[in-house]
Amino acid sequence: MRNLFAIAKREVQSYLVSPVAYLVIAAFLLVSGLYFWLTLGWMVQYREVPTMRYTIEFMIVIFVFAAPLLTMRLLAQERRMGTLELVLTSPVQDWELVMGKFCAGLALYLMMVIPTLLFPLTLEVFGNPDWGPVLSGYLGLLLFGAVLLSVGLFASALTQNQIVAAVLGVAGNLLLWFFVGAPAYNPGISPRVAHILRMLDLRAHLQTFVSGALDTRDIVYCLSVTVFFLFITTRILEARRWRA
Amino acid sequence: MIQVEGLTKRYGDVTAIENLNFHVARGEIVGFLGPNGAGKTTTMRVLTGYLPPTEGSAHIAGYDIFSESLQARRRIGYMPETVPLYPEMTVRGYLHFMAEIRGVRDRRTAVAEAMALCHVEDRAGDIIATLSKGYRQRVGLAQALLHKPDVLILDEPTLGLDPRQIIEVRELIRELGQERTVLLSSHILPEVSQVCTRVLIIHKGHIVAEDTPEGLTARLQGATRLVVQVARPSPKVEAALSTVPGVEGVEPAGDGRYEIASAPDADVRTAVAETVVQGGWGLLELRPVGMSLEEIFLQLTREESPIEEIAEQEVEADA
Numbered sequence A: 001m002r003n004l005f006a007i008a009k010r011e012v013q014s015y016l017v018s019p020v021a022y023l024v025i026a027a028f029l030l031v032s033g034l035y036f037w038l039t040l041g042w043m044v045q046y047r048e049v050p051t052m053r054y055t056i057e058f059m060i061v062i063f064v065f066a067a068p069l070l071t072m073r074l075l076a077q078e079r080r081m082g083t084l085e086l087v088l089t090s091p092v093q094d095w096e097l098v099m100g101k102f103c104a105g106l107a108l109y110l111m112m113v114i115p116t117l118l119f120p121l122t123l124e125v126f127g128n129p130d131w132g133p134v135l136s137g138y139l140g141l142l143l144f145g146a147v148l149l150s151v152g153l154f155a156s157a158l159t160q161n162q163i164v165a166a167v168l169g170v171a172g173n174l175l176l177w178f179f180v181g182a183p184a185y186n187p188g189i190s191p192r193v194a195h196i197l198r199m200l201d202l203r204a205h206l207q208t209f210v211s212g213a214l215d216t217r218d219i220v221y222c223l224s225v226t227v228f229f230l231f232i233t234t235r236i237l238e239a240r241r242w243r244a
Numbered sequence B: 001m002i003q004v005e006g007l008t009k010r011y012g013d014v015t016a017i018e019n020l021n022f023h024v025a026r027g028e029i030v031g032f033l034g035p036n037g038a039g040k041t042t043t044m045r046v047l048t049g050y051l052p053p054t055e056g057s058a059h060i061a062g063y064d065i066f067s068e069s070l071q072a073r074r075r076i077g078y079m080p081e082t083v084p085l086y087p088e089m090t091v092r093g094y095l096h097f098m099a100e101i102r103g104v105r106d107r108r109t110a111v112a113e114a115m116a117l118c119h120v121e122d123r124a125g126d127i128i129a130t131l132s133k134g135y136r137q138r139v140g141l142a143q144a145l146l147h148k149p150d151v152l153i154l155d156e157p158t159l160g161l162d163p164r165q166i167i168e169v170r171e172l173i174r175e176l177g178q179e180r181t182v183l184l185s186s187h188i189l190p191e192v193s194q195v196c197t198r199v200l201i202i203h204k205g206h207i208v209a210e211d212t213p214e215g216l217t218a219r220l221q222g223a224t225r226l227v228v229q230v231a232r233p234s235p236k237v238e239a240a241l242s243t244v245p246g247v248e249g250v251e252p253a254g255d256g257r258y259e260i261a262s263a264p265d266a267d268v269r270t271a272v273a274e275t276v277v278q279g280g281w282g283l284l285e286l287r288p289v290g291m292s293l294e295e296i297f298l299q300l301t302r303e304e305s306p307i308e309e310i311a312e313q314e315v316e317a318d319a
Helices: A002-017 A019-045 A053-081 A083-088 A094-126 A131-157 A162-179 A191-200 A203-211 A216-239 B040-047 B069-074 B091-101 B107-117 B133-145 B163-176 B189-195 B213-221 B235-242 B269-279 B293-301 B306-318
Strands: B002-011 B014-024 B029-033 B055-060 B076-079 B151-155 B181-186 B198-203 B206-211 B224-230 B247-254 B257-262 B283-288
Touching: A002 A019, A002 A094, A002 B091, A019 A053, A019 A094, A053 A083, A053 A094, A053 A131, A053 A162, A053 A203, A083 A094, A094 A131, A094 A216, A131 A162, A131 A203, A131 A216, A203 A216, B002 B040, B014 B040, B014 B055, B014 B198, B014 B206, B029 B040, B029 B189, B040 B055, B040 B151, B040 B181, B069 B076, B076 B133, B091 B107, B091 B133, B107 B133, B133 B151, B133 B163, B163 B181, B163 B189, B181 B189, B198 B213, B206 B213, B224 B269, B235 B247, B235 B257, B235 B269, B269 B283
Parallel strands: B029 B181, B029 B198, B076 B151, B151 B181
Antiparallel strands: B002 B014, B002 B055, B198 B206, B224 B257, B224 B283, B247 B257
């Protein structure tokens, strides 16, 4: 555990000296702030109850693309610099490295998301939002963030090129977000397969969170996809030990 | 401290090292010598647990590098050839991190000691990206010393240093070798002969020779060789020289030169000179050919037959 913490801490420090992290955070806050402002207009126009629903959905869509930008360097860069060899010849377990990197990514994600809490606070000041869906929406944001980051981390383990890692990560996230579930709506597909595909579809699990109807199935889904990707990332690192 | 038995590593069809056997005792500084691509780095990567052996085993301080990897890794300080550093960190920050993942308790002291030992404390607060090659190399070395490991594995520790820094690093390694076991790789011969107590010469994944630097030189000089050059070469020269007592073989080397092998104890120089003069062939040169470590190395690692010859000599010598 101490190794995990040391690796996460070092990684966060490295994030904070590189401009990429600030750029991603700034761009994310700018775009989601603008979008929130737009939704305010709709809410006023259609006399809706003030809600965070649209903004949270939008932030997750943005993060489908932004998460790989945060994770691209995590393992690819270590591989390129050769520091991976140094870390893995220290008494550090492969999973400690993977979890340390993941926690660093998650910490950065929180730095992106926490400032957006100003949006619901703004709603509270000027209106009367329903806090249940807001909180469950933010829980969804956290869990979806974990899924998208774990896919990005997996992509970063596959290559030593950060750009390739980012592209692979976006592709993986889009696949999970959109394309896995898409064939389920093809009328020719058997209902059983369609059911499985719909369960795998990341997007389909978002509705309960943003509507405030928390469902353990969706929570379990997010956690297990995250664990799955972290697990195969660890196996990728270990794979050098099999290529004997 | 380091025990290697039958170690083999293949990458697909390519055999990087094959059936390596060697032991390194505590307090020894062993030089791993070989041309680029001989398998030095692969061996070190296997020893540090980064790559698994295909066959055979290796133990560090009694721990198997594969099945007891964590235990073995705790006892190793490793400096890879590329000297991996995090360029955005400060020297002190980097060493603190390395000490942390190596499980060092008193990190402040350990970092201070390692920095002092490697003479980098004056740049402790600097960003690694701004350091010169020499400093980086020493930071890389400091990193390997943090946890006071029993075994130091250094891949090309003086690569890219200027002559003064090379001398400093060698002195440092010699100091460290008094209490620790050091395995260092190099393709520079003087370095190995100056620093190491024992040399392993590796070529194409095989150990082709193993001895002290002095022993290696002596062994290969065992059969004394002479080179004679005459002004007017003729087939008779060869015949006449072979009849000289003590001469075991004569080979024309072109350009009027002949290489003469003689029995180890016999000094045939005067007799050879007289023979040439009497024959009227015109003696131009007569000199004994001693082999420097360079020549031994070249001979051992040459592409053609000498490897087998020397391997045979080795077998004979061992028997």
